[in-house]
Amino acid sequence: MFNAGKQGKVFVMAVLFFLGVVGIIGINTNTTYAAGAVVSNVGIVNYQLLMSQHPDTAKAEEAMNAAIAQAKSDFDAQSVNMNDQDKQALSQQFRQKIEQKQHELLAPINDKVMAVIKSIAEAKGLAIIVDKSSSIYGGQDITNEAGKMLTGK
Numbered sequence: 001m002f003n004a005g006k007q008g009k010v011f012v013m014a015v016l017f018f019l020g021v022v023g024i025i026g027i028n029t030n031t032t033y034a035a036g037a038v039v040s041n042v043g044i045v046n047y048q049l050l051m052s053q054h055p056d057t058a059k060a061e062e063a064m065n066a067a068i069a070q071a072k073s074d075f076d077a078q079s080v081n082m083n084d085q086d087k088q089a090l091s092q093q094f095r096q097k098i099e100q101k102q103h104e105l106l107a108p109i110n111d112k113v114m115a116v117i118k119s120i121a122e123a124k125g126l127a128i129i130v131d132k133s134s135s136i137y138g139g140q141d142i143t144n145e146a147g148k149m150l151t152g153k
Contacts (some may be wrong), residue, residue: 043117043126044139045146050113051106053147060105067101116149117142 051057071094079087120142121129130139147153 040138040140041125041127042139043121043124043129044132044135044141044143045117045129046132046141046143047113047117048131048133049143050117050146050150051109054109054113054150056109056112060109063105064102068098071098113146113150116146120145120149 075090075094079090082090117129120126124140124142126140126142129142132141132143
């Protein structure tokens with residue numbers, strides 16, 4: 001169930017989950033063509049990069065790895081004399097605890113990243129922000145500016 005190879009995968013899956021939520025915002029339908037130039041009120045952001053650059057992400061990953069290691073240890077100790085069905089139920093309980101821990105650790109980081117994105121969007125008059133992975137062409141990339149605001153660099 002839990003092994004060292006999956007520790008990083010759980011964290012990555014959480015980041016991708018939030019990335020997916022933000023990434024499915026939509027496609028620009030408010031493009032204005034003026035004097036041959038495209039004026040867009042769509043912003044582009046690399047959400048995954050911002051989440052990984054946030055100063056609290058390393059601490060969250062460490063805490064997540066510790067929680068996974070503890071869950072594995074607890075599972076191994078508690079499941080010694082259990083049948084397969086009971087082990088599966090216990091495994092599910094530990095997965096739920098890990099998911100809850102993941103949410104507790106990532107939600108504050110996500111909130112901070114989203115607040116920075118929102119403040120930049122409002123300041124620049126951007127009506128919509130789309131994840132960079134969902135964009136093929138156009139839009140104003142605000143990733144660097146958001147990264148600087150998050151990291152203070």
